[in-house]
Amino acid sequence: MILDLHAHSVKSDDGRAKVQNYCQWIKARNIGIDGFVLTEHRQFDDQSNYDDLAEKHGLTILKGSEVETEYGHVLIFGVTPALQQAFDFTNIHLPLAEVISACEQHGAVAVPCHPGRKRVGMAAHLETFGVPEGVEIVEVFNGGSRGDEDKIAQQLAEDQQYMGIGGSDAHIVSHIGRCATEFPVDIFSQQDLVCALKTKKFKAIKLAVEA
Amino acid sequence: MPTADQALDVAALRDQFLNVVFDSYELTLSADRLVAYATSCGETAAKFTDPQHADFQAPPTIGSSFQPKQRFPKGFPTFHGLGMDAGKAVAPDKPMRAGVPILVQTHMHDIYTKTGRSGRMIFFVNRMTFSDEAGILLGSADTSIVIREKPQT
Amino acid sequence: MTIHTLSDVSFGEQLPTFTPDTGLLNVKKFAVAAGWDAPRFTDHAAARDQGLPGAVIPGIMSQGFLSAMIHHWAPTADVKKVDTVFRAPCIVDEIYNVEGVVTDIDEETGEIEIDLTITNQAGETRVFGTAKVLLSQ
Numbered sequence: 001m002i003l004d005l006h007a008h009s010v011k012s013d014d015g016r017a018k019v020q021n022y023c024q025w026i027k028a029r030n031i032g033i034d035g036f037v038l039t040e041h042r043q044f045d046d047q048s049n050y051d052d053l054a055e056k057h058g059l060t061i062l063k064g065s066e067v068e069t070e071y072g073h074v075l076i077f078g079v080t081p082a083l084q085q086a087f088d089f090t091n092i093h094l095p096l097a098e099v100i101s102a103c104e105q106h107g108a109v110a111v112p113c114h115p116g117r118k119r120v121g122m123a124a125h126l127e128t129f130g131v132p133e134g135v136e137i138v139e140v141f142n143g144g145s146r147g148d149e150d151k152i153a154q155q156l157a158e159d160q161q162y163m164g165i166g167g168s169d170a171h172i173v174s175h176i177g178r179c180a181t182e183f184p185v186d187i188f189s190q191q192d193l194v195c196a197l198k199t200k201k202f203k204a205i206k207l208a209v210e211a
Numbered sequence: 212m213p214t215a216d217q218a219l220d221v222a223a224l225r226d227q228f229l230n231v232v233f234d235s236y237e238l239t240l241s242a243d244r245l246v247a248y249a250t251s252c253g254e255t256a257a258k259f260t261d262p263q264h265a266d267f268q269a270p271p272t273i274g275s276s277f278q279p280k281q282r283f284p285k286g287f288p289t290f291h292g293l294g295m296d297a298g299k300a301v302a303p304d305k306p307m308r309a310g311v312p313i314l315v316q317t318h319m320h321d322i323y324t325k326t327g328r329s330g331r332m333i334f335f336v337n338r339m340t341f342s343d344e345a346g347i348l349l350g351s352a353d354t355s356i357v358i359r360e361k362p363q364t
Numbered sequence: 365m366t367i368h369t370l371s372d373v374s375f376g377e378q379l380p381t382f383t384p385d386t387g388l389l390n391v392k393k394f395a396v397a398a399g400w401d402a403p404r405f406t407d408h409a410a411a412r413d414q415g416l417p418g419a420v421i422p423g424i425m426s427q428g429f430l431s432a433m434i435h436h437w438a439p440t441a442d443v444k445k446v447d448t449v450f451r452a453p454c455i456v457d458e459i460y461n462v463e464g465v466v467t468d469i470d471e472e473t474g475e476i477e478i479d480l481t482i483t484n485q486a487g488e489t490r491v492f493g494t495a496k497v498l499l500s501q
Contacts, residue, residue, distance in 0.1 A: 013323065013334075014298070014449050016494045021467050021477070028376040092324060146452065146488040171449065172492050173467035174479040247397035252428025253384045256435050271443040272427040276398035298493075299423055300447035 004036040004180045006167020012041040021173045023057040031177035035060025042090045044079045069096040072120040078108035078194035100134035109197045113139040116152030123156045140164030141204045143178030166204035179206050224322050233284035234317040242309040245269050268306035274352040275301040279317040290358040303350040314342045333358045367438035370474050370499045379464035382433040391456045394425050419456040426491050429462045430480045441497045448493035474501045
């Protein structure tokens, strides 16, 4: 199963995509993904339920979050009410160690995203803060990467022996599925996703998207 | 005017400044200006490029170019760092015509912070509305201004 | 194909790519017309002095390019909203592709939504956004 693990909808301040249009787009353009995870900036979207849309289009639609730490932005998969109580998702100065620890405690997974990006990527902060404890997975393919940002991410993953995921970081409909993660198992829920990430059997992929 | 070298109390700023019109002026667009604006953007339709056309009008995004005389409300903190446009949304409703006076009014619509490639950033969203002499709304434009804060020393 | 009515449009349709004139002279012409005649937009050296990679195409000109692209495709389209996010500066005298693709069609209102992107020669997205456009039914 192939999931785009990093996408934003209109729920994010800079997101311009409606979720139903992501679904339509994936089907109309035969984008090679089986679903996606909405990782809204600095929040977990408690309100929206995409089950009907997912069923209608035969896609897996899950929710996560993208939070901000001293090491840059971090995707969170497996968000629970208890995890939301553990730290303030809106805080743009979260300590990464606190985020990782809370995720471990509450059965979630934290994944630094676009780590090769200036300022908001983990690699840029290693010299200042050192290699953080507890990171096991980073995003090595990001659809919004510019220049050598993905190469830096892949080098970081190789150096630190991290696993790599892929996500489009889509903010508009037509950017969904540019990068994704391939799993050997089916994933239909947050719990399935967390399990699959913890088994570390997956690989980041870049998809050729026709214009 | 106060300065904002220290961490901002965004909630207090929102309480004090949101939704209050802080800038208002009238402007009239000339045909020459409309043609230059449209053609430099690549518009080719006669209604945007030919002042003799029966439906000659401003290109739809022109409202984004109007600027308030004051960028921020009176008493708003000043910021160090380079202010950049972070996003713009323009929503034309009715055509703007050459020679017709337009009332331009601005209020602060939102204030929030986030981190980006360039460090900590503060976003201010100003909403500008355009109306004609009869008070009919011609459109609006939201401008997000981002201030990249200089690191504390 | 030139679009005239809503029935001419299909979901996922790609608008013809537009490569706008980003030359310094044209940007100056725009900047004067817009009342944005600042050196950061019209003078490479002055822009570099401000820490920019070169003179920058005003974001509002990017919006104008996007609107023009829509009108090239559908001359009678009534542009109701252009909403843009500026991810990275577009530099004067560099080549950019302005692209759009239909991502929503409302048969009842006649409104369509278009994803908008401006990309550089490396394929990097510098500006993205959406437009809402009305077409006659």
